[in-house]
Amino acid sequence: MQHQEQAPVYTPYPTELPPAFPIGFRQTAPLVNVTELQAHLRLLGAISRLKFDVQSQRSGIAARGTKDMAWVVFVNRAVFRFFTWVSASWQRSRPGFDETMIPPLDVLMVWHTYLLNPRTYFEDSQRMESVYATNLCTLAEMPLTLVASLIQGQTLDPLSPSAERQHFFERTTGLPWYMPLTTDYSECLAVFCPLCQVINSRVRWVTDDETGYAQAKFKHRCESCCKEFTKGAMGMRRFVDEVSLQRSGTKVFFSETLLEPPTGKVNEKAAQTFVEKVFKALHKDYKILKPFKGENPAEEATKLGDALAWDFEILCDRLHEGVRPTTVPDRKNRNPRLQRFAVAYSNPGMASIDLVGAVLRQGSFISKMDELGWTRPGRFDLIAESAPLVRSVARYHAFLDLMAAHNSTFFVPTLDIDLAWHTHQLKSVHYRTATTLFVGRFPNHDDNIEPSTLSTAYDITAKAWKARFGVAYSIRVENR
Template identity: 35%
Template sequence: MNEALPPSLHSNRMEEGGRLTEDVPSAYAFPATFIIGSKRTSAPLVNSAQLKGHLALLHAFARLRQRVDGFDGYVKQAIPLMPDDLERRWAWFVGLAVERFSSWCLNLEFYDIYEKPIEDVLPPIDVMMVWHAYMLNPGWYVEDCDRLPILAHLKVVGKVFAQSLPRLSRILISEPSDIRVRNWDWRTRRLFDPLEDAIRQVAKTIYCPTCRCPLQAPLMTSEGQGYLQQYFGIRCPQLSCKDQPTITKDVLGARKLAEDLVRNDGTISTYLAGTLQTPLLELDIDLATLVKDKFLAASKFARPRKSTEEQWIVSILRKTHYRLDKIKEAMTRRFDRRIVPRIMSAYVSDHPFSVELVGAVLRQGSFVKKMHDLLWTRPDFFQSREDEVALQHAVARYHAFLDLMSSSPVSFFVPTLDIDLAWHTHQLMAYNYNEDCRTYVERFVDHDDKVEENQLSLSFDITCRAWQNRFGVRYAHCGCPLPGETIGQKLLRLISSYTQSPSYLVPPDRPDLLAATHPSDHNAVFAMHQQKSGERAQAARRRKFEKRRKQEEQLIKEGKLDPRVAERTRAHEQAFLVPVPIYFMYGPVMVGCAAGTGSFVDSSGGVGGGSSCAVGVGGCGASGAVCGSSAGGSGSGGCGGSGGGGGCG
């Protein structure tokens, strides 16, 4: 492994008292290339300029959330059904943004892409927020853009957007151009400002699953049955539909799935969502064909004699009582049940997208908040070259993370916040990301958008040990801040103590930057189907977390712990410790992805079989706590996920 690592950067001359001499370079010696698995990159897969563009985007998202939270009495008067509770209000607003994103996707034109600069094509920031969350589900995003003709233009705009990431900071600090606003208004027939549009847009056109007549579904009702609310339901007034159940999101999703089962137009659109993109093949037509043929052999999906495609669709709906669970039951009888949940997750509403985008945006909110709270999204935070070293360090750690994943294809690995930032940035370049994964990791690495929180603790411990074994440095860092005026100086001082390890993996020692090596938890969800065991695990983690805090307070009183270190710990929310699943999804190549494979951990580590609700996270590598005191002991657990995109009424 040693020949795969760029040489360490060492501080060769230091004055007494720890001051750097002039012979020490002020900038971080950032590697020009990285080794991932058995191959060396020709250049970094992501760079600090792209990270800055992404951070500018997150800054805009954070400001948008602040604006929505601050909606005043005038807005409440104009939108009387807008929720007062801030979390419900945000869910309502995100629901509106998803509708606006859908309108934008469906109305993009060739001229918009090839005749205009990106700053005149970009949609409003709320729509960009939804697009951003969509791209952070890279497996679904790439497959959808290839499979769905209505997303063909989005695919091309996405490539232009990826090339423009380094310029995004400048674009976002400027007022939207008149051309950009007019282009949006003309294409979507909606107002550019999301608040003004929210006042005007009060209903959504849906189509009856049986007779296909258009229906105006209110977005919000006082009874909580609007399209954006948890208990959405509407009846079709046509007499021919009197026996049809109330139209809900599930019923609309069943219609969408029945349409895809019936479709056979000789194009890639013929195949079901979730069956084309696999870790080893970008388009596995053979698998997708096999899956669909197996499903269509089910009696409930049989085509009535002399029926049209529309009649066939309605026949499937009636035989399954317009219920997704009945369709799932029929599918599971015909094919490997492991693929069915993935397919079904793409059919939860009438939107064309295979990702439930409201929930995706809400889950990303936690990550946006953490980047904002760390001040990383502040426009001037990485202005100097010395301070930019923190972003270079994140890029270096991300490449190491990819190398770690290439070493063990059947394991969960948990990114830290800094790695997750670089990883997310890479995913915003969707087709580069797809190609890079297949070239260097030798399979597609999907970003699991939601993971049950009780799966996570052991996975983070495995990641820490694997990282320590492979690179010889700790994965997450804690300890007292070292002297130094700038981030760059602190990095040089810190890495001088690492004489055998790759120094570009050692972080600058500043509390708000060390905090970025905290586990990234934004995708954690609570397992409602295992509620009792989940609550017990949460309670156990909370007890350990509180015990650790009391120990820290005692150590501070005894003068054995720097209060600044403890404060950094307390500033963190408890981590959910989200793993990255590396898995083969289908048929004979399905490989289990339990957290504790232990296949790459040395015998002293003793990582055993996978436990889905291990409590506490042990040391990173040799010993010590994840994000806090050197008192070691209990790791930070997690409780209470942000959940999916539930109702807001």
């Protein structure tokens, strides 16, 4: 999320950070530093390099399909590997997070993107008790300098893993460390049919008619119940299972309910009240707010899924009926929170966000960093060259100060501010604590915004910046 307009203004900038920055009524030591930005840029450079390698393959999907398609398929496989990794049991002999736990680059890339959706990441780590949520808590702070130290500084290739590191990943996930750069048309994965819950082992990643798992028109006829299912149905399985879990007495907070929308603070009571309201219509028909005492919660979940046609749009309509019982469902004019609630259950996997789409969108930010020359090996190695990163950190603090002064306006960062912002989000506990203290809320980072909205919001940001600091918002970020 950023805007590229640049004015031809450039003044020499200090190469060291000041000891403190003002945000709102307070002062803070820098929330991110130049070393962290450099480490982050090295990771971005490595991801960019990985994408290039995937797209340069001379066999498999890269050769038969388009280069973009090859990357989409790779990202789908990386997301699948990420979920396998985060759902695995990580019993270890030592506490803490060390080098042996750093996963391969493809999985790192997905973890990186997930953290850049700070509210979703945090809520997913808190909203129910599971191995997945526990592991998300362990992964809440990406050790950026450690991660960067595992990437070769000149070639940007990942270093060969230590035997212990490779073993940890392979043992916990059952997956090979090295992910193939190409995908062949004959390769399959195994997924549960959301309708009958039998495992299907002949699901192809790619097919000629574009109905492979990694393709936009995915559908698969179940090898057991013979009904066709989609990724949307897989997402809805997660929803109906959560309903059943809750009815059976497990503490579950649904996506988009646990954090107060204005502040991002956890509020269990408000979440409960909200759910009781939006489930009103569904409760009338399916008694979903009542405890379930039967023997087969999975069957009960399937019934609810069938009733909702395994379609998150229908779920969304029914949530609206709970709050607007007398109006006809209008899909063009939905309540944004209810829309986000339903969309959170529209994708397979455990995250309340489409991580494939998010990784692909993150790729455009990385390309912009590439175009600026900021991911180039050695670009900021000399202290005298580090001024743009110092300025990026300084302007990020000013951006937070602007947010603190206008508590509900949506501001759009420039590229340089966005780099520091992303870097801070990768330390997600620190980010949440610091923004809550200094800005008064825990700002989300939405990279999926209409260009026209973005453009208007950019103009608003530039005006507010000029009014508060007396200088132009846009700067020239020189490429060399």
